[in-house]
Structure formats: structure tokens, C-alpha cells
Amino acid sequence: MMNLMTTIFPVGAHLAGWRHKDAWPKTNMRFEVFIAQAQLAERGKFDMLFLADGNAVRAMDDPVMFVANTNTDRPSTYDPLMLFAALTQHTRHIGLFCTAVTTYDEPFLLARRFGSLDHLSNGRACWNIVTGNYEGDSHNFGRSAHVPRHERYERADEFVTICKGLWDSWAEDAFIEDKATGHFLVPSKVQRLNHVGKHFSVQGPLNVARLPQGYPVLASAGQSEPGRELAAKHAELIFSVALTKEEAQEFYADQKARVERRGRNPDAVKIMPGVTVYVGRTAAEADELYAELQDLIPPPVGVASLSKFCRQDLSGYPIDGPLPDMSEEVVGMTSYRKSIDQLAKQQKMTIREMYKLIVPSAGHVIFKGTAGQVADQFEDWYRSKAADGFNVINPVQPRSLMDFVDLVIPELQRRKLFRTEYPDGTLRDMLGLPTPQRQINPHGAWEFAKQA
Template identity: 45%
Template sequence: MSEPRRLRLGAFMRPISIHTAAWRYPGGAPDANFNWPLIKRLTQKLEHGCFDAFFMADHLAVPNMPTPALKRSATVTSFAPMTLLPALAAVTEHIGLIATMSTTYNAPFHVARQFASLDHISGGRAAWNVVTSTNPYEALNFGLKEHLEHDERYRRAREFYDVVTGLWDSWADDAFLRDVESGVFFDPDKLHVLDHQGKYYSVRGPLNIARPVQGWPVIVQAGQSDAGRQLAAETAEMVFSGVGDLVSAQRVYADIKDRARAVGRNPDHIVIAPGAFVVIGDTAAEARAKKARLDGLVHPDSGIATLSVQLGFDASKLDLDGPLPDELPPTNASHTSRQKLVDMARSDGLTVRQLAQYVGAAFGSLEMIGTPSLIADQMQEWLETRACDGFNVMFPYLPGGLDDFVDQVVPELQRRGLFRRAYEGTTLRENLGLPRPENRFFS
């Protein structure tokens, strides 16, 4: 008889809340994105709640916003993930550390070396969130005049992944002898030179760091387009999906697992964890009031700014009190996120202003608003109906929203047997129930 399924929980941070008004909420910390003592305290609190991972989103440019909105959003700046996460590794013991790093604006050797280093520093708790980048302004920071075409980014990403994982396998696990008596530091027969020659990359190798503790850091992916789902099915071990309702989630879940099975992978070795924006109250009415208060702090400029990012063009130029135009400018931003908003605006008859208010307040994600018991009910339903394997929780404001979840929702999930009371192992792979990959060059 198989063991009952248990939820996997990541904390999706940027490095704090993604809500554009979180910094204005009473009791919050307006400087949270650069407040190291607070970030450290929050991560330790997540570890106390047995969270699988601290998941840090990142971007390589100030988001593509209409200028008036820049002064109103706290999500435009943050620490560099590969500076922050090693610091967090030093003050935690169990929680996984996930960092976003783009395949479009980095070199495979750099990515392989940085994540291998983080995995060693953390004792096997690193994970790489593989993104192709959606913000067209990032191109301008890297000597390009425009963002690469959507599907081309994914083709490059696939080869990028092959190079990075090949570099992680440069050394056999037992390559380093460190024999003081003989003076032999490593066995040269257990060193592999990758010598990759591909369409997009030429990388000799080997990586100048020992094989990561986990073999490979855990691979995370968030693409929702057809190309993104295929990349996830072929490479990802955790998928951050952006679905907002149960039926859609079940469809995405089945599609990615079926694709993985079709390419010869075990679908149980992919954790699918939708983003969930969670607001908690002692009563459902209190939770709704908290969300309304938070949303009321969103300045209209911020909503238009967020909408512009997701549509891929400056939405402030549109008639704000009219519908979205039938013809929208082409974009290389996320096709799936954009289409979801377009479909919602047209089906619900929303004006541009109303759509901006929605994305500025909710970021277009799944919302769970209610008591700890109601939220646990919803999470249990999603798990048991194969809509997910867990969630990447987004907190509405800090520190209160995070504290509420750890102090109230986690114990309810534990009481139902849906979530761990202690970490199962010492590495992120062990805690997620994922196998350690074999070295492709050394048996």
C-alpha cells in the first residue's frame, strides 16, 4: 500500500511579497527587500514551519513600467539571488534555496559554477529556477536591441541546460582523493572534459568545482506555454505553474506529467507546485477585509505598470475606461500569461482600468482567502484531485502574512497528515522525494 501523498511547500519571494502594495500595509516593513535582518528572520521562520524551500524570484532590469509607476512599486529592486542565498545558507540548516537565473543573459559555465558552489555551501540545498526571461528591457542591459523571439529562447534554454548539467558531471563523486601521504589530490581518470559543441554554445569544461552534493541542484521551471511545458517535461524536477482554478490546474498537471512520461521520465519525479496567494483571517470575512485593505493601497499607476509588464507593452497609452483593443502589439513576453489576461478581460467585460486593478492586486495568480481551516480544505482538494503536488505560497504582506501561515495553516495541514512535522533528510532532494541523478560520465 502506497504512502499517502503529502504537500510540498515553497515560499515564493521577490525576495519579499510580490504584491505591489505590500510595503504600505500596516505593520509591514517598507524596506523589506533590502532588510537583511528581516529576510534572515523570515527564512528561519519558514524553516521552523518545515517549508521545503525559499524561492527567490529575480529579474535583470527594472520592470518595463510606465514612468509614473516606478516610484510606487517596491518590487522593482532586490538583492542579487546568488549573493543573498549563500548568506541564508549560513543561518539555516534544512530549508532549500531556489534562485532564478536566466538562460538568455548568462553563460552556462557561470551558472553551473555558482549553483554548484551554493549546493556545497548549503550542504545540498540548492535549486536553479531555469527561466528564459520575459522582460524585454533586460535585453538592453546586455548589449542587445531587443528581446530574443519566444520559441528561440526556449531552444537556447534546452541546450543551456544540457551544458550546465554536463558541467556538474565533470567529476566523479569520488574523484578527490586528497591523499596526503602520496601527494595525489584527485584521480585524473575520474575527470571528464565536456567539450560541448552545439548550435548556441561551445564549452570545453571541465567545471572547476567538485560535483554538487546533490549530484545536480534541483531543477525548477515555470514556463506555461507549449514550449515551456515541453522544457519542463524534459528537464524540470519542480514546476511553478501559474494556474488560477482547479480544472485548469488539473489539465496542466496531467499534461506535464504525460509529456514527462512520453520522453521516458518518471512523472513522480516532477513536483508541480502552483503559486498560491494566501490571505488568512480568523473568519472568512476578516480575511476578505484584509485583502480589500491591501488592494485598496494599490495606486492606479502600479496596476497599469504591472499590466504593462504582463501584456508586453505600455498599457497607459490605452483608453483606460475602454476594453482591451482587439489587436494588441506583438510581444516576446510570456505568451501564456498575456493570453490569460486577454481572455479574462473579454469574457468578464473588463475595462483596461479594471484589468489593471486586478493584476496590481493579485498578480493574476490563484488566491486562497479565508480561515486556516478553509485554506487547508482547498489545498487538500487540489492535492487529492491531482491538481498539484504542493504550492509555492505567496504572502500578501510581511512579516504578518508569513507568520500567519506558519503559525496557523501549517499546524492545520500537519494535523490532517498533509504536511511534515520534521524534515525527512538533509538535502532538498531528500525532502522533496527526488532521486539523486547518476553521473552520466561515471557509473
């Protein structure tokens, strides 16, 4: 069966989604809206809720974009770990796929926060490991420029390795809380990490007991060369971008081969591309929603938005002319740029055609039509090794998620492609991922225990 997650951010993924008549009237810092989204997704038996993140207010140098939309710029947003911790009290089953940037954080602090989330949620935490896709983040952390990619990924690798070591601090049965003997814990069941590396020195142990899942599910989303290698080494779930099935198949095959080359089981790594869904009770209803949203985008905003995805200012080029060559790698996020460059060349698309394609899709592929037509496309990608599951991206919230739950989920269930009930257990159990065994650090035993 396929796995499904959905983006919880209540501003729709279409650039004009929040302006549509069926969008939430207000979303900013409204916890009740997030609760409603989460409970709706849980009604649909989704595996996970996804929340992206960064550390800056973006697009302030681009007035056209700054006032127009907040979908990926997120000028005001909850800290994902705090939000998901609160949502654990309003949901029971759904996984909490939470982005956290390694470039500006400390492994001890983040390991502790994810450990807390995994305990608070009874084993539903998932960490989207990112190195940061926005140059402006660096200005909030004492730097004048974005950290170069190789350094970000080198640090991320060490960061994740430390977190794993910290989550191995305590054995599962370390805290006995024995009133009779007065022993709250067993000293031999804890170990220090004693890590000294290029970027960090961390002694440990972590001040959080062994997590219900051992480690949170580890996910990543980078598509650059070092991004793919980091994913091959650590990720159990990979969130990808592909505008065509062929591109998704290429990524799927490449990433699974990289996982295998590192001696890991490729079946224990799930590849989940993003898909923006426009579904209606009839094909005409889906087309109508799409057209209504397209009409709400002024062309300068379309070009500005495409420029953002491409990491290149396209406003000086004729709107009905071809896109410039974008094969050159740039600092920041390359996943979308690469995909757009490839498609523009293949299909000889103009700037206007491209923004009309990208803006309604939030950079991802679009599946549009009736529930049957949409389910056909999910099934086709799933069966042709383009995906193990999908991140369902909703153009207008809450309408799109509601329609997905009411129309597409039952169709996928009828085809036996998706669950009808939540299974017992942790998120790992739901995804069919193994629970990591605690690794013993030969130099980590507690000194007192060593003497005993």
C-alpha cells in the first residue's frame, strides 16, 4: 500500500489559494485552524502531516512577492516542533513530519526536542533534515552569506550522526523507578557519546529516555548531489520534486541505488514526491477551481514567483519568450531549478507557460480531474516505481484537503492502495520501517558503572 502525507500549512499551496472564496478567512497564528487541518487529515487516515520551515522573513527585497503570498515565504509561522508538540494533544495516530535545519542549530538541543516530541506523541515523530534553502537565514546567525553547500552537508552529516548517538544514550529499561530499593534508574544502562569532530564536541548522554521509536523517522529533501548522498546515508523517507513521471522514476532509481551502495535496504527507504491535487466531483469542477485560481494571479506576480523557484530574476526577459539556460548550479535550493530547466528545454516552454504550470502546482506535478482520474495517476506513479507514496499538496485550504479526504481517499481504498484503518503502534510500524537497535558505544559507559 502507498503512504500519504499532507502539508498542514493552512495557506493554500497555490499562489492565490488564500484569496479563494473557499479558503479559511484567516489563518495567521490561528491554532484552531491547524487543529482542524490535522483532524481532517487524520479522518483521511494519512500517514503524516508535513510542515516546512526556515529561519527568516523572506522576499522583503521583492515588494511584488512580499505582499502577494505567504505560501513558501511564511513571514509569520509557528516553530514546527512547538506546533506539533501541541498537536499531539489533538490527534492520536497521524505522524508528525517536522522540518528542522541543521545549519543553525545544535545537535544536543535538537535531539532533545525530537526526543520530547517522540515521547509526547507516543512514537509519531519524523524529522525532515534540511540544510536550509534560504540565504537570508544566515543573517540571523551572525553570518553575512549563506554557508556553502559542501559545508552545510558536511555539518549535517556530523549533526545527524551525533543525534543518533544521543538517542542511543539510554537502554529501553534504564528507568526502573523502583520504590522498594530506592533506585530510580540503572547506571549501567546509560552511556556517554564522547563525540569530538570537525564541527561539534558533544559529551552526552541525552537527558531524554530511549525514544518510543528508537530514533524519530529520519527524512530528507535535498536533490543536489550532496543532498542525495546525505539521504542515501541517513534518510528513511525522501521527499522529492518531479514534474514528470519519467523524472520521478529517474530520481527513484538513482536514490534507491545510492541507498543500496551504502549497504542499506532500499525497501526500507520510502520515496515520496509532492503532488498538487485539483479534484472535483466532475472533471469540470476541478477545471473550474484551477481556472478560478489562475485568474487571481497578476502576471508580474507569476513571473516573480517563477523567479523565486528558479533562484534567478526572470523579470527582464520577454514573458512570451523562452526561459534562459539554468543548468548552472546556484547557492540555495537547486531541486526546483533543475526540474524547471529540464522541462523548459524538453518542451520548449515560454516564461508565461512555465509560471502558469508552476504557480498552481507550487513547483510539484499536478494531478487534476475526478477522483477516478486522480487515483489513476497516483496508481500509475506508484506501480511504475516513480513513488512509494506521496506528499499531497493542497491548492486551497481547507477545501482541497476536504475534497481529497472525501473523494480521492475512498477511491484509493476501493483499489486497496490505501489503508482503511490506522494500525496499532508507532509511525515506524505504520510506514513499515524497522526500529533501530541501540548501538553500544565501547567508550561510553558511565564511569561509576565501569568501576562497579
